[in-house]
Structures are given as C-alpha cells and as structure tokens.
Amino acid sequence: MSGELLTRDLGPAVEAEVAADMAKRVLPVLPVLVLVAGLIWGPDGAASGLFAVVLVLANLALSAALLGGAARISLTLLMVAALGGFALRLFLLTAVVYLVKDQSWVDITALGFTLIITHLGLLIWETRHVSASLAYPGLKPTPSKLAGGRR
Amino acid sequence: MLSLIGHFFAQTAPDEFLDGLSAIGAGIGYGAAAIGPGIGIGIVVGNAITAMARQPESAGMVRTTMFLGIAFTEALALIGFVVFILIKFA
Numbered sequence: 047m048s049g050e051l052l053t054r055d056l057g058p059a060v061e062a063e064v065a066a067d068m069a070k071r072v073l074p075v076l077p078v079l080v081l082v083a084g085l086i087w088g089p090d091g092a093a094s095g096l097f098a099v100v101l102v103l104a105n106l107a108l109s110a111a112l113l114g115g116a117a118r119i120s121l122t123l124l125m126v127a128a129l130g131g132f133a134l135r136l137f138l139l140t141a142v143v144y145l146v147k148d149q150s151w152v153d154i155t156a157l158g159f160t161l162i163i164t165h166l167g168l169l170i171w172e173t174r175h176v177s178a179s180l181a182y183p184g185l186k187p188t189p190s191k192l193a194g195g196r197r
Numbered sequence: 198m199l200s201l202i203g204h205f206f207a208q209t210a211p212d213e214f215l216d217g218l219s220a221i222g223a224g225i226g227y228g229a230a231a232i233g234p235g236i237g238i239g240i241v242v243g244n245a246i247t248a249m250a251r252q253p254e255s256a257g258m259v260r261t262t263m264f265l266g267i268a269f270t271e272a273l274a275l276i277g278f279v280v281f282i283l284i285k286f287a
Contacts, residue, residue, distance in 0.1 A: 055249060055256045061264045106268065113264060121246050128242040128267060129235065136231060136274060147286045154287040158279035165275055169268050176261060 055117045061110035068168045083156050091156035098160035223284040230277020237270040
C-alpha cells in the first residue's frame with residue numbers, strides 16, 4: 047500500500063461544525079415551518095413537518111459524523127464512508143418512514159414536502175454563509191482582519 | 198406463454214393490477230433516483246481527495262465544500278425518495 051493511501055486529515059471536524067451551524071439556523075425558523083405545515087395540512091401536517099426537520103438534521107449529523115470520523119482515519123476510508131454512508135442513510139430514512147407511516151399523526155405528503163424543502167433550504171442558506179465568509183466556519187475571518195485587508 | 202399471461206390478467210382485478218404497476222414504478226423510480234447521486238457523490242469525494250492530497254493545507258475548506266456538495270447531490274435522491282413514499286404510502 048502506498049503512502050498516499052494512508053494519508054489522513056487530523057484537522058478540525060469541519061463537517062460537524064457545518065452540521066451544527068445548520069441545526070442552529072433551523073431553530074429560529076422551526077416554529078414558522080411547523081405553523082405553515084399545520085396551516086396547509088392540519089395538526090398531523092405540523093407533527094409530520096416537525097418530524098421531517100428532525101429527520102433532516104439527523105441525516106446531516108450522521109453524514110458529518112461518518113465523514114469526519116473517516117477523514118481522521120484515512121482519506122481512502124473517506125470514499126467508503128461517503129458512498130457507504132449515502133446508502134446507509136437512504137436505508138435508515140426508508141426504514142424510519144416505513145415504521146411511522148401508519149401512525150395516526152403522520153401525513154405522508156407533509157412529511158415528504160417538508161423533508162425536501164428543509165434539506166434544500168438549509169443547504170442553500172449554509173452555502174450562502176460559507177460563500178460569503180470564503181472559509182469554513184472554523185476559519186471565518188474576523189472584522190479586524192477584514193478591515194486590515196481593506197487598507 | 199402468451200396464454201399464461203392472458204390467464205394471469207384475466208384472474209387479476211383491475212385495482213390490484215394498478216397497485217402492482219404503481220409499486221413497480223415506485224421501486225424503479227426510487228432506484229433510478231439513487232443511481233445519479235451515487236455517481237455524483239463518487240465524483241465529488243474523488244476530486245476532494247485529490248485536492249486534499251495536492252494541497253493538504255486547504256483540507257478544511259475542501260472538506261466543507263465536499264460536505265455541502267454531498268448534501269446537495271443527496272437532495273436528488275431525497276426527491277426520488279419522496280416521490281416513492283407519495284406513490285406507495287400516500
């Protein structure tokens with residue numbers, strides 16, 4: 047095995063930072079999201095919307111944990127974690143939805159639409175933030191550095 | 198063979214037949230929707246590993262972009278999953 051394959055990244059777990067940042071961002075809009083889902087689909091829709099947000103956050107957290115852990119071990123394992131993790135998370139998502147589909151509080155339409163909207167909305171929001179700072183959250187430039195750069 | 202198929206259709210109620218077709222369609226749709234993101238994630242991670250091997254000092258930025266890229270690619274599979282649950286369970 048060549049040395050390249052054993053290379054690993056012992057830097058900070060940036061994936062976990064990004065996932066935690068997304069979780070923090072969803073908290074203020076969570077009541078609005080649940081309220082809108084409740085207005086459109088009723089109380090079951092509100093409960094399903096809340097459940098969908100929890101699923102999206104759990105999905106991102108699991109993805110971050112798998113990728114961050116794999117990067118600390120080996121970059122080769124990162125590839126395995128990314129593709130294996132994708133399949134695993136899709137399986138878990140399917141299993142969870144299959145298990146709750148017959149519950150009285152589940153509205154499948156509300157669950158599905160909130161799942162997509164939350165996932166895409168959070169990602170676009172986070173990408174905008176990361177693009178604006180031109181660095182991952184751990185390297186976000188401070189105002190003093192920005193002012194120094196402008197001089 | 199044709200007579201066997203004809204016999205099968207004659208024995209099957211129209212509703213059951215449509216349910217079967219929708220189940221087949223949902224399954225194929227979900228599977229097909231997962232293939233593209235699988236290829237996309239492979240490309241994203243492969244290029245990220247190459248970038249990290251070339252410039253280890255920018256690994257943090259590369260991993261951030263990779264994580265967001267994976268999540269964006271996965272959104273396609275999620276759309277396929279939602280279509281699947283809407284067809285199958287709604």
